[in-house]
Amino acid sequence: MFLRSEHYEQSGGAAPSSSGNALVLTTDLSFADRLRATMAQIDWTPDLGARIGSRDWFRGLATCTALIGACWALSPGIGQPLVAASALPLKGKAWENARAQSIAPLAFGADTGQRMAATDLVRPLAETPDRPTQAFASAMSDGDSLAAVLRRAGAAKTDIARVTDLVAGALPLDQIRPGTRFEGVLGRRAKKSDPRPLEQLSFQPAFDFRLTIRRTANGLTMDRQAIAVDDTPLRIQGLAGSSLYKSMRAAGVPSTVAADYIKAIATRISVGSDVASDDTWDVMLSQRRAATGEVELGKILFAGLDMGRRKVQLVKWSRNQDEDEDGGNGHGDWYDASGQTERQGFMGLPVAGRISSSFGMRMHPILGYYRMHKGIDIACAYGSPVYAVFDGIVNWAGYKGGYGSFVGIQAQGGGVGTGYGHLSRVLVRNGQRVQRGQIVAYSGNSGLSTGPHLHFEVYRSGQVVNPRGFSFSSVAALTGAALRAFKSHVSELLSVHPGTARKAG
Numbered sequence: 412m413f414l415r416s417e418h419y420e421q422s423g424g425a426a427p428s429s430s431g432n433a434l435v436l437t438t439d440l441s442f443a444d445r446l447r448a449t450m451a452q453i454d455w456t457p458d459l460g461a462r463i464g465s466r467d468w469f470r471g472l473a474t475c476t477a478l479i480g481a482c483w484a485l486s487p488g489i490g491q492p493l494v495a496a497s498a499l500p501l502k503g504k505a506w507e508n509a510r511a512q513s514i515a516p517l518a519f520g521a522d523t524g525q526r527m528a529a530t531d532l533v534r535p536l537a538e539t540p541d542r543p544t545q546a547f548a549s550a551m552s553d554g555d556s557l558a559a560v561l562r563r564a565g566a567a568k569t570d571i572a573r574v575t576d577l578v579a580g581a582l583p584l585d586q587i588r589p590g591t592r593f594e595g596v597l598g599r600r601a602k603k604s605d606p607r608p609l610e611q612l613s614f615q616p617a618f619d620f621r622l623t624i625r626r627t628a629n630g631l632t633m634d635r636q637a638i639a640v641d642d643t644p645l646r647i648q649g650l651a652g653s654s655l656y657k658s659m660r661a662a663g664v665p666s667t668v669a670a671d672y673i674k675a676i677a678t679r680i681s682v683g684s685d686v687a688s689d690d691t692w693d694v695m696l697s698q699r700r701a702a703t704g705e706v707e708l709g710k711i712l713f714a715g716l717d718m719g720r721r722k723v724q725l726v727k728w729s730r731n732q733d734e735d736e737d738g739g740n741g742h743g744d745w746y747d748a749s750g751q752t753e754r755q756g757f758m759g760l761p762v763a764g765r766i767s768s769s770f771g772m773r774m775h776p777i778l779g780y781y782r783m784h785k786g787i788d789i790a791c792a793y794g795s796p797v798y799a800v801f802d803g804i805v806n807w808a809g810y811k812g813g814y815g816s817f818v819g820i821q822a823q824g825g826g827v828g829t830g831y832g833h834l835s836r837v838l839v840r841n842g843q844r845v846q847r848g849q850i851v852a853y854s855g856n857s858g859l860s861t862g863p864h865l866h867f868e869v870y871r872s873g874q875v876v877n878p879r880g881f882s883f884s885s886v887a888a889l890t891g892a893a894l895r896a897f898k899s900h901v902s903e904l905l906s907v908h909p910g911t912a913r914k915a916g
Contacts (some may be wrong), residue, residue, distance in 0.1 A: 453583045512844050538739050545597045545607060553589045560593055561609070570609040570631065574624055577633040578616070587616045588789055597628070617703055638701050644712055645698040648909045651690045651716075655682060659692065668696050673747050675714040677724050680706075691717040693724075707732065712743070724748040726901050728889075750889040761798050762854055763864045764791030770877040785875040786830070786868025793863040797831050797852045805843045805851075814866065815858025818851050826873070833858050851880035 440448075457471040466866030479703035487493060501509055501528040512657045551557070557578060561571045575886040578584060593614045596608035609631065612624040621636045672694050673682055680686070703771070716723040729743030760766075772781055799820055806828070807819030814832035818839060821828045835855025845851055854865045869878045889897050 486497060489741040498638040516907065533904070541600065541603055543599045544610065546590065547597065548594045550593070551587060551591045555589065557584055557587060561595075561612075564593075564595065565597060565607050566595075566609045572686065573631050574609065574612060577624060577631065578622060581620075581633070581635060582616055584700075591616060615703070618699060618705065620708060621703075638703055640702070642699040643698065643700075644695045644907055645902060646693070646695045646713075646907045646909045648691060648693045650688065650802055651686050651692055652688050655686055655692060658765045658811075664694060665708060667697075668694065668708075671711045672714045675711070675725050676716055678846060679725070679743065680716070685718065686716070687718065690719070693909075695715065695907065707846045726897070726904065728897055728900065746889065746897065746899050760789055761788050761800050761829075761867055762791050762795050764788075764795065764865070765855075767864060770879065786832075786866050787878050789865045789867060791854050791865055793855060794835055795865075796850045797834065797851050797854055797865060797902065798844045799848050799851050800829055801827070803828075803845060805839045805841055805845060808837050808839050808841050809841075810857075813859035815860060816852070816855065817858075820845060820851070827872060828870040829870055830866075832868075832870045832871070833860045833864060 429735055451567075453470075454467060455470065457467045457476050459468060459471050459475070462468050471836040500506075538829070545565070549560050549564060551560055558571050558575055561574060566574075575584065578587075591614055593612065595612040596610045599608040600607050610626050610627065615620065615621040615638075619640045620640050621638060623634045623636065624631055625634070626632075631649055631781040647659075647664055649658050649660050649662045654671050656673060658671065660666065664672075672692070676682060693713070694711060696711050699709070710727070712727050714723075714725045722846035724747065726748060727744040728746045729741055766783060766787050771784060773784045797818075801820075801822050803820040803822045805818065806821045807817055807830070808885055809817065811817035811832070814830070816832075816834035816836055818831045818834065819828060820830075831852055833855055834852040834857060836853040838853075839845060839851045854863060857861045867874050867878055
């Protein structure tokens with residue numbers, strides 16, 4: 412056994428050495444090697460943020476200064492560009508290969524790749540080949556026609572005549588609405604100077620059907636495809652909020668419908684004072700929804716307002732079925748859900764202005780003596796629109812002595828009539844039926860007049876009465892078959908859920 416302190420040579424079983432330290436073999440190094448080793452042991456780039464003022468720190472500062480000085484000495488100067496070697500221009504085959512694979516303007520003979528470059532086998536074409544078919548799409552504008560649309564597309568005259576004959580058999584050509592979109596395909600032609608034959612044409616001239624014209628063995632034929640249409644009214648509800656009109660517009664109600672709704676509700680309540688922010692408004696308008704996705708919105712049919720303790724429900728209905736066959740297309744008068752309506756006359760003046768002369772005896776401003784003033788004078792701007800105060804028939808439309816241009820309207824029953832004088836322009840004729848709120852004339856200064864104004868007078872049983880003290884209201888109620896039809900219509904309207912409609916088809 413050997414002790415840990417004893418060292419023996421492991422070869423040949425020799426006796427242990429007399430020294431306890433291992434032997435280190437050294438060799439003589441050259442000066443360059445010793446210098447290189449010494450330089451490697453020195454830290455030339457110490458951290459200049461630590462041990463400031465020490466010998467190592469100053470050595471690092473010297474190194475940094477030397478590097479900055481070297482960069483400054485080798486730089487071309489501030490603002491001077493560095494000159495670099497440029498690539499030599501390509502020549503020969505290398506230039507042809509690079510050009511074929513680059514992007515360049517067509518005017519410079521650009522190629523898309525080396526394989527597409529022209530060779531000796533390529534020959535120029537005598538003329539550009541004609542396409543076998545050509546698709547087109549066009550829309551009809553105001554004052555346009557079907558023949559003009561096909562002519563612009565390049566169809567042959569014989570095909571245009573045939574198409575117009577086919578379409579005329581389905582509907583009058585003047586009923587094709589502006590904006591109708593035409594999509595078609597023109598076929599192959601014998602030579603470029605010839606017009607292309609029409610192969611196919613498709614368009615939707617009306618809301619509920621589409622026409623498709625195709626070329627068959629027997630020539631051009633037309634197919635009519637019916638489009639399913641849902642005519643369920645659109646019902647929208649919401650809270651009145653701070654503004655009834657703004658609330659309806661925010662819910663998507665068209666501006667005209669919102670205005671008609673407020674006018675209808677205003678005949679029963681005061682919109683400005685009676686409507687609270689938490690009241691619920693309810694409106695229905697006619698709507699047509701095609702299976703192809705088109706939607707047409709019509710006129711208002713129902714106007715409702717839930718004020719908690721009181722509900723207002725008005726339905727648009729016409730008693731004259733000859734003029735309004737379905738009774739519910741937005742024409743007629745506003746009836747309560749019970750079938751009763753209050754026919755209101757004009758709530759204010761027939762023209763926007765102020766009363767400048769009242770009814771009764773007065774000194775005539777032109778004749779210079781006292782005489783009866785049979786109406787009231789309303790001062791207004793020249794050319795202001797004049798509205799009828801109730802439904803009736805025109806019994807005078809033209810010049811009438813001192814009244815100048817004059818319009819007289821007789822109500823239907825009750826012996827009540829109105830007259831409008833000193834007009835600048837008359838819009839109605841004798842025997843014409845007018846409705847309350849319709850513009851019948853424009854104010855002026857004709858006849859015995861000292862300035863632009865409207866003379867307005869009212870007759871009852873042939874005698875003039877004071878327009879300011881006359882009420883143009885009357886109550887009408889439906890009875891019998893008309894009431895039953897009205898009740899059925901109201902029940903159908905109220906069964907529509909808000910924001911929903913039956914599926915087309």
